[in-house]
Amino acid sequence: MLEKRKWPRFACLEPCDLLPVTNNAAKRPSRILNYCFNGLLLETDIPLGTGQYIKVDVQGNALGNKVTGIGKRVGLVRWCSTRPVQSSDCFEMGIEMLGGVSDEVLG
Known part of the structure; x- marks a missing residue:
């Protein structure tokens, strides 16, 4: 089935820090798979619940991706699921970034 998306996605493996916006939450190392x-x-x-707000801090420079250096942004968890069996200790999350990721993506 062909996906219909409003915006194109770009693959990357960009390291970032994830901070759930909850009391006593700790910063977690994560990575961006695409954006x-x-x-x-x-x-x-760590799994997070749908509707939970998070802060994402991207400061790397892997492969010159346009997502690099966006700094800290706030996002909303839209969905969360476990990775395939070979990576069962990891979770994937779809994050809606409030205010977008980068205006340069369109250019």
């Missing part, structure tokens, strides 16, 4: 204008596909070792 588009208004969202990210994150891989992390």
Whole structure:
């Protein structure tokens, strides 16, 4: 089935820090698997609930991706699922970035 998306996605393996916006939450190392204008596909070792707000801090420079250096952004968890069996200790999350990821993605 062909996916219909408003914005194109770009693959990357960009390291980032994930901070759930909850009391006593700790920063977690994560990575961005792909991104588009208004969202990210994150891989992390903790599951988060749909509707939970997070802060994402991207400071790397892997492969010159346009997502690099966006700094800290706030996002909303849209879905969370376990990775395939070979990576069962990881979770994938679809994150809607509030305010978009980068205006440069469209250019």
